[in-house]
Amino acid sequence: MTNSTQHELTLVLNGTGKTGRRVAERLAGRGVPVRVASRSAETRFDWTDETTWPAALDGVRAVYLAYAPDLAVPGAPKAIAAFCEAAVEAGVRRLVLLSGRGESEAEVCEDIVRGCGTDWTIVRAAWFFQNFTESDFAGYVRAGHLALPVGDVPEPFVDADDIADVAVAALTEDGHRGRLYELTGPRALTFAEAMGEISELTGSEVGYGTLTPDEFTAALEGAGVPAEEVAFLAYLFTTLFDGRNERPADGVRRALGREPRDFRDFVREAAARGAWTA
Template sequence: MTQSTQNPILLIGGNGKTGRRVAEGLAARGRQVRIGSRSASIPFDWEDRATWPAALEGTSAAYVTYYPDLAAPGAPEAIAAFVETALAQGVRRIVLLSGRGEEEAQRSEDILKASGADWTILRCSWFNQNFSESFLLDFVKAGVIALPVGSVREPFVDAEDIADAAVAALTEDGHIGQLYELTGPRLLTLSEAVAEIAEATGRDIRFATISPGEFSAMLASEGVPSDMIALLMMLFTEVLDGRNAYLTDGVKRALGREPKGFSAYARETAATGVWKVAAEPAVAGNDR
């Protein structure tokens, strides 16, 4: 790296599912972090490129997550502009969180690869934590997860594994120029994943397949903006079509260990109480 290890590492989306875990992992290694968000002391806003140079100034590396998703229109152009800005600021090491089976995401990957940066790409699909730290949390609490998905199997990956891989890529030299496709250790349908959550919580939670039209109408009724509905429809009806129904050794390659399984995630998350509903009595030993 061309800059001191004492310089902070910029984490774009540093308060998100992976970003906050990357921040914790870097802190454990004694590294300073700078959170890249609109509310940060040095703000970063994907929609305001004038904020980018100040957020990058004096940093040694950047972990890049794009909001709302690399599959969104305009994402490759934004990534290209960001990488150009980062290199102009002297930041060469860039770790990009990408999406499996997403054409626009792979366009962004290609842009980063060709940029001259010291790059690492973490290509992932469905996070375990989508059930506990995303909009599906409300579905789990309600006891019914209704999505326009059938019996497609997904290689659910844990956000802790993604974060550990990002920390390694940001702080170690052996990951430069590597694309890690990260998956969990087994394939599960959404119905099977929900059944594991039900078992871990001891609650009656079920999965229901609904039509794309029903899903779109449900999102609209909850006030979800039309552009976000379009993105979610694409992710659920196109990317969740079986194209990612295979496992990889990305976690083993990046970290030298096996990935975390969904059952362990479900048990550990249930123990935090996040999936309990207000009417349920507390389970001894589960409160923190």
């Protein structure tokens, strides 16, 4: 495919996060000029402070649009609409939006991006493999027990590396304009099954328990999690894990012409590098 943005500056928002970091690394590896922006990056970008946006957008022609903390939180559509307007005014010609499967609020943001006047691609992703290695869940896995308000509902967990590969293709190639890719892994697992595979492949037992929503909220509050984050996590686990997302999708194959990475392969590699070693 044509690499029409190969030498144009690309902005990676939330560029120190799970997907943003990977997208930025891949773009740099291809020789694409990259500007990494986040609240902690050299180029500061804060979704709640629009005065940080012009410097981040200066000279940019393509944007990896990853909203933090999540498109499902209140206020996300308003922020996405304001950013899209600012991006168009700054001369941005291509937006690649990271979205979430099954989130009606995220779909509102997708519609905003579709209608903003730039080329667009939507990358709608399942729950990341890396949530078990690069977030607070890693500590629970390491401790040998994870408990969530989710029962026997399967989720086709997806590799953040696959997400990054699709995003980079969409940012640098012409064949992805106007496409929506639903990205999942090749098979769905319950959280209990996922912990079972981690147990099997690491040799260390990791149990899984189901909490009531009230027990989950109380546990988060007891751990000192901020109230807004507690509310979001409670929504996430009590709303999205109702079976709506259990079917694997073909977005990785459609975008890249290959199969997505399997959870077992991810776990095997993570264990080999000591991801859950205390």
